[in-house]
Amino acid sequence: MGHMGDQIEAYVKDGSQFGMDVRYSYDGRALMGTGGAVRKALPLLSDPFFVMYGDSYLDISFAAVNEFFLSRRCSALMTVYHNRGRYDSSNTAIEGDSVIRYEKGVSDPALTYIDYGLSLLSKGVFTGCDEENAFDLATLYTTLAAKGEMACFRVKRRFYEIGSRAGIDELNEYLSRRAAKEGEER
Numbered sequence: 659m660g661h662m663g664d665q666i667e668a669y670v671k672d673g674s675q676f677g678m679d680v681r682y683s684y685d686g687r688a689l690m691g692t693g694g695a696v697r698k699a700l701p702l703l704s705d706p707f708f709v710m711y712g713d714s715y716l717d718i719s720f721a722a723v724n725e726f727f728l729s730r731r732c733s734a735l736m737t738v739y740h741n742r743g744r745y746d747s748s749n750t751a752i753e754g755d756s757v758i759r760y761e762k763g764v765s766d767p768a769l770t771y772i773d774y775g776l777s778l779l780s781k782g783v784f785t786g787c788d789e790e791n792a793f794d795l796a797t798l799y800t801t802l803a804a805k806g807e808m809a810c811f812r813v814k815r816r817f818y819e820i821g822s823r824a825g826i827d828e829l830n831e832y833l834s835r836r837a838a839k840e841g842e843e844r
Contacts, residue, residue, distance in 0.1 A: 660685045660695070691792035697784050706733075709795065711775035713821030715829050716813075723778060723811050730755065732809040733780040734802045739813045741772035746819070748772045750803075750810075757810045760803040762796040773799070774813050783807070 659666065659682050673680030683699035690698060696709060706727065708720065718737065727735045736757050741748045750771040751759040761769060777795075783802060787793065802808040818832060819825040 659683065660689065689792060692795040693784075693787065693793040693798050694791070696779075696795065697787055697789065700781055700784060703781070705781045706778050707781075709777045709779060713819060713825075714775040715818040715820050716774065716776055717815045717817075718774070718776060718813055720776075723776060726811050727778045727809070730809045732807070734783050734799075734807055735778040735809040735811055736760070736799065737774035737776045737811045737813050738771040739774045739816060740770060741816075742770050745816055746772060752810045752812075755809050756806060757799075757803040757808040758806070760796070760799045760808070762800075771810075774817055 663682070663684060667682055670676070670680055681702050683695070683702055685695050685698070689695075708723075710716065716737075723735070723737060736750070738750050738752060738757065739745075747763070747765065748769045748771060749760060749762050749764070750757055750773055751769050752771055759769065760773065762773075777799075783798065787798065799808065818829040820829055
């Protein structure tokens, strides 16, 4: 948890009212970056564990991703969408079922996929990560891809960014269309 995390904890509490068991790991005064925050939370996590971006709506089956991960017997998996630069800058190249290159913030036509926002990681991928300094998960993902240690799960439906008013409006339109279509099918 980071900025205003106390508000989430006050609302969610232990998660029991939502059928969940929720525990919290606070980043602290010195922010440790996305990678450092996950590393700090490792004692609270199962092995393997999901990492999901908090500002995205993902229309995906977590069970299917988990099943694929287990079938590959890998230590890291990234969900990817064939974005071709449409919804944000593409940052990933794949080959078969592997991420072969991951570079956030780089404009390169060879990068046609995008990190969808859901990954499955084994705790062991954090071995050797600097425990004192902040780091971004993107750095870990870049390293894992370069070493051929990150599998990929291809997603067919796009993601929705919900960190802005425009993104929330776009998601609401999508959900309304989907609900209307499901109503027609009944």
